Amino acid sequence: MEIISLVRWELRNILFDKKFMLSIIIGMFISLVTIPLLMQAVSYFKEGTLLSALPVSIKIIKIATVGEHPAINELEKDVMVDVVRTDEKNAFEMLGKKEVHGVFIVDSNSGKFYGRGVGLSNLAESSVRNAVDRILRKDVKPAFNLTPDLGLESLIKSLLAPFLLLTPLFLWSLPIIQSISYDRENKIIEILFATPASRKEILLAKVIANMLFAMLLGVVWINLVQLSGLNFSNPFGVYIIFLVIAFLIISMNALVSALSASVNEATLASSISSTIIVTLFFSVTTLKVFPATALLARLSPATYIAEQVGGGASSFPLNLILMLLIVIASALLLAISAFSTEAFAFAVKPGIKQLYEGMLELLKSKTKAAFAMGFVAFSITSPVQIIAIALIFLISRINILLLLAVLVAIEEVFKALAITIIKPRKTNEGVLYGSLVGLAFGLSESILLAPIVDIFILIRIVPMVVHALSTGLFGIGYTNKNALASLLLAILLHLAYNLYLVGYL
Amino acid sequence: MIEAFNLTKQFGELRAVDDVSFTAKEGEVFGIVGPNGAGKSTLIKILSTILTPTSGRAIINGLDMAKEPQKVRSIIGYLPEEPRVYDYMSGEEFLNFFSDMYKGDKKRIPELLEFVGLEKHAKRKISDYSKGMKHRISLARALIHDPPVLLLDEPTMGLDPASSRDIREKIKEMRREGKTILICTHYMDEADFLCNVLAIMNNGKFAAFGKPEELKAKLVKGRLLSIVIKENELIGKIADELGSEVDGRSIIVKTTDVSAALSKIHSTAKKFGANVLSIKTLDPSLEDVFVAVTRGQKWK
Numbered sequence: 001m002e003i004i005s006l007v008r009w010e011l012r013n014i015l016f017d018k019k020f021m022l023s024i025i026i027g028m029f030i031s032l033v034t035i036p037l038l039m040q041a042v043s044y045f046k047e048g049t050l051l052s053a054l055p056v057s058i059k060i061i062k063i064a065t066v067g068e069h070p071a072i073n074e075l076e077k078d079v080m081v082d083v084v085r086t087d088e089k090n091a092f093e094m095l096g097k098k099e100v101h102g103v104f105i106v107d108s109n110s111g112k113f114y115g116r117g118v119g120l121s122n123l124a125e126s127s128v129r130n131a132v133d134r135i136l137r138k139d140v141k142p143a144f145n146l147t148p149d150l151g152l153e154s155l156i157k158s159l160l161a162p163f164l165l166l167t168p169l170f171l172w173s174l175p176i177i178q179s180i181s182y183d184r185e186n187k188i189i190e191i192l193f194a195t196p197a198s199r200k201e202i203l204l205a206k207v208i209a210n211m212l213f214a215m216l217l218g219v220v221w222i223n224l225v226q227l228s229g230l231n232f233s234n235p236f237g238v239y240i241i242f243l244v245i246a247f248l249i250i251s252m253n254a255l256v257s258a259l260s261a262s263v264n265e266a267t268l269a270s271s272i273s274s275t276i277i278v279t280l281f282f283s284v285t286t287l288k289v290f291p292a293t294a295l296l297a298r299l300s301p302a303t304y305i306a307e308q309v310g311g312g313a314s315s316f317p318l319n320l321i322l323m324l325l326i327v328i329a330s331a332l333l334l335a336i337s338a339f340s341t342e343a344f345a346f347a348v349k350p351g352i353k354q355l356y357e358g359m360l361e362l363l364k365s366k367t368k369a370a371f372a373m374g375f376v377a378f379s380i381t382s383p384v385q386i387i388a389i390a391l392i393f394l395i396s397r398i399n400i401l402l403l404l405a406v407l408v409a410i411e412e413v414f415k416a417l418a419i420t421i422i423k424p425r426k427t428n429e430g431v432l433y434g435s436l437v438g439l440a441f442g443l444s445e446s447i448l449l450a451p452i453v454d455i456f457i458l459i460r461i462v463p464m465v466v467h468a469l470s471t472g473l474f475g476i477g478y479t480n481k482n483a484l485a486s487l488l489l490a491i492l493l494h495l496a497y498n499l500y501l502v503g504y505l
Numbered sequence: 506m507i508e509a510f511n512l513t514k515q516f517g518e519l520r521a522v523d524d525v526s527f528t529a530k531e532g533e534v535f536g537i538v539g540p541n542g543a544g545k546s547t548l549i550k551i552l553s554t555i556l557t558p559t560s561g562r563a564i565i566n567g568l569d570m571a572k573e574p575q576k577v578r579s580i581i582g583y584l585p586e587e588p589r590v591y592d593y594m595s596g597e598e599f600l601n602f603f604s605d606m607y608k609g610d611k612k613r614i615p616e617l618l619e620f621v622g623l624e625k626h627a628k629r630k631i632s633d634y635s636k637g638m639k640h641r642i643s644l645a646r647a648l649i650h651d652p653p654v655l656l657l658d659e660p661t662m663g664l665d666p667a668s669s670r671d672i673r674e675k676i677k678e679m680r681r682e683g684k685t686i687l688i689c690t691h692y693m694d695e696a697d698f699l700c701n702v703l704a705i706m707n708n709g710k711f712a713a714f715g716k717p718e719e720l721k722a723k724l725v726k727g728r729l730l731s732i733v734i735k736e737n738e739l740i741g742k743i744a745d746e747l748g749s750e751v752d753g754r755s756i757i758v759k760t761t762d763v764s765a766a767l768s769k770i771h772s773t774a775k776k777f778g779a780n781v782l783s784i785k786t787l788d789p790s791l792e793d794v795f796v797a798v799t800r801g802q803k804w805k
Binding site: 002005006008009013017186187188190191192193194195196197198342345 | 550553554555556557575576578579581583585587589590591592593602603605606607608646
C-alpha cells in the first residue's frame with residue numbers, strides 16, 4: 001500500500017508549506033471580514049427601489065380568459081402575466097391579431113380550461129405561457145416562481161453566497177498542480193516511476209491528499225462562514241456540494257498539470273479552467289433571478305447553495321452530483337492516461353493520440369475506452385453548449401430552431417471527434433464504438449436533465465438510443481470514408497428527434 | 506542478475522535501442538559506454554521499467570519485467586543521470602520518503618548518510634547542497650531498499666575529481682557485496698577502473714562486448730608509435746606520407762609490424778630532411794577501443 005505512504009507525504013508537503021498555508025489563512029480572513037460587510041451593504045437594497053429595474057416586474061405574456069375560475073384570480077396577481085377578461089369572440093379576435101399570447105376558456109360543465117395560443121419563438125415568453133398553461137389546464141401548483149415578491153435582499157444575498165463560499169477553492173486546489181508539475185519539471189517523476197508504486201497510485205495519491213486537505217479545511221470554512229453571517233438551512237448538504245466542486249477543480253487541475261510541460265504553464269491553464277468552472281456555475285445560478293429561466297438554474301450546483309441561504313428547503317441535486325462525478329471521472333481518467341504515456345516521463349506534452357493510447361493501456365480494452373470516450377465527449381460538450389447558448393442569446397433573439405440546431409451540431413461534432421480519435425477501421429467497429437460513445441453520452445445527458453423534464457421514456461430513455469444511433473451512423477460513415485456526409489446525417493437525425501420532442505411538449 | 510533478450514525501443518522513426526541482448530551477473534559491474542545518443546539512457550530506463558520496450562524482454566533476478574514490474578521495481582536501485590531530488594526536503598526527509606515508498610528499513614537511513622558522507626548535513630535542505638552532495642544523496646536514495654541490482658546512469662557526470670573518486674569507490678564496495686551493477690558512462694577511465702564486462706554501444710546496438718582487456722586486445726590489434734620530429738612544419742607532410750594521424754606535436758603511427766614501420770619512418774624522415782627527436786610505443790587505451798568501435802573501423 002504505497003498509496004497510503006504517498007498520501008501521507010503529499011499531505012505533509014501541503015501542510016508544511018508555510019507560505020502556502022499563510023496565504024490560505026490570509027485569504028480566509030479577508031473573505032470572513034468581507035462577508036458581513038457585503039451582507040450589510042445588500043440589506044440597503046430594499047424592495048421597490050431596484051425591483052422595478054429588474055426584468056421580473058415585466059409583464060412577459062398577455063392572456064385572454066373567458067369565464068370565472070379561482071386560478072384566474074391568482075394569475076391576475078402575478079407580475080409577469082397580464083390577464084384580460086373578455087368574451088370568447090373577442091378573445092379569439094385578439095389572438096388572431098396576436099395581441100395576446102394565448103386564450104383560456106373555462107368549460108362551464110367540467111370547470112376545466114381549454115384554449116389556444118400563438119406560436120412563440122421567444123424562450124421567456126414560451127416558458128411563462130407553458131407555466132400558465134400547466135397551472136390552468138392541469139390544475140397543478142406553479143412549477144415556475146410566478147410570485148411577485150422575489151425578495152430582492154435575500155435574492156442578492158443568496159447569489160453572493162456561492163460566490164463567497166467557492167472562491168477559496170481556487171487557492172486550495174493549487175497543491176496538486178505544484179505536486180504534479182514540480183515532479184515532472186524536475187524529472188523526479190522518473191525515480192517515482194521506478195518505485196513499486198504504480199503510476200495510477202502516484203497520481204491518485206496526489207488527488208486524494210489535495211482532497212483530504214480541502215475536506216478538512218472545508219469543515220472549518222463552512223463553520224466560519226456561518227459565524228460571519230451566511231446561514232445555510234442544511235450546512236451538510238452545502239458541505240457535500242462544496243466538496244464535489246472542490247473535487248471537480250482538483251481533478252481538472254490534475255488533468256491540466258498532466259498535460260502541461262511546466263509549473264507555470266499548468267498554473268496558467270488551471271486558472272483558466274477554474275475560472276470557466278466557477279463562472280459557468282455562477283452565471284447559470286443567476287438564471288434563478290428570472291422566473292422563466294429559474295428551472296435552468298437547477299443545472300448549476302451553486303444554485304443549491306444560493307437556495308440554502310435564501311431559506312428555501314430545496315431538494316439535494318443528486319442528479320447534478322452524479323453528472324459532475326461523470327465529469328470528474330473523465331478528467332481523472334484523462335489525467336491518469338496522460339500520466340501513463342511515455343511522453344510524461346520525458347516532460348514532453350502528450351498529443352491526443354498518445355493520450356488515447358494511455359487510456360487504452362489503462363483500460364486494456366477498446367470497447368471500454370469507447371464507452372469512456374462518450375463520457376469525456378459529454379464533459380467537454382456541456383460547457384461549450386452553455387457558452388453557445390449565451391452567444392446565440394447575444395447575437396439574436398432566441399430562436400428555438402437555431403438554438404436546437406446549434407446544440408445538436410455541437411453534440412454530434414464532439415461525439416464524432418471521439419470516433420476520429422478511436423479510429424475504427426471496419427464498419428462493424430465503427431457501429432460498435434459509435435454506439436458506445438453515443439450511449440455513454442446519452443446516459444450522462446439523461447442524468448443531467450432528469451429533474452428538468454418529467455417524461456421518463458421520451459426524455460431519458462429514447463435520447464440514449466438516439467445518441468447511440470446517430471454516432472453509430474457516423475461510425476459507419478467514418479469507416480467507409482464518408483465522414484462528413486454521415487456527420488450531417490447524424491445531426492439531421494438527432495435534430496429531427498429534438499424537434500419532435502419540442503413539438504410534443 | 507540481469508538478462509536482456511533482444512530489447513528494442515522505437516521512438517517514431519528512431520530506433521533508440523536495437524535488438525540488445527546481454528547478461529550481467531551478480532558481483533559484476535557491467536559497463537555500457539558510447540557516444541551521446543547511442544541509446545544508453547534509453548536502455549537503462551527500459552531496465553528500470555520507466556519505459557516499455559517495443560519488443561524483447563528482460564528478466565531481473567528471475568522476475569519478468571513485463572509481467573511483474575512492481576516486484577522488479579522493488580529489487581532495483583535506479584540512479585538517473587542528473588540527481589533528481591526534492592529541493593524543499595532535508596537529506597534525511599528525502600531518504601525517509603523513499604524508505605516509505607519501498608517499505609525499507611529506517612535503520613538504513615543513518616547508515617546510508619554515513620556511507621555517502623552526508624551524516625553532518627542530514628538536517629540541511631537539499632536546496633543548500635552542492636552538486637556533488639546532491640549526487641551523493643541521490644546515490645543513497647537509490648540504495649535505500651538495499652537493492653540487489655543497481656542501474657546507474659552516468660554516476661559521476663559533472664562531478665569534481667574528489668567526488669567522482671568517492672562515488673567510484675562506493676561502487677567498487679557494492680560490487681564486493683555481490684550486487685549486480687549496470688553502469689552507463691562517458692568516462693573511459695571510469696569504465697576501465699570499475700567494470701568487469703564492458704559493452705560499447707553505438708546507434709542503439711552493442712558494437713563490441715567483452716572484458717576491458719579482451720576488448721583492447723581484440724579491437725586494437727598491433728601497436729601505436731608516437732613520433733616527435735624537430736621540424737614542426739613537416740609534421741603534416743610526413744603524417745600524410747605515412748598514412749597516419751597527428752596528435753598535437755606527435756605523429757601517431759598504427760602498425761602490426763613495428764620494425765617495418767620504424768624503417769619506413771626513418772626513410773620518410775630522410776626523404777623530407779626531418780630530424781626524428783623521439784619514437785615511443787603506446788599501449789592502446791579503452792578510449793582507442795571506443796574510437797575504433799564507434800567510428801566503425803578496426804586497426805589492421
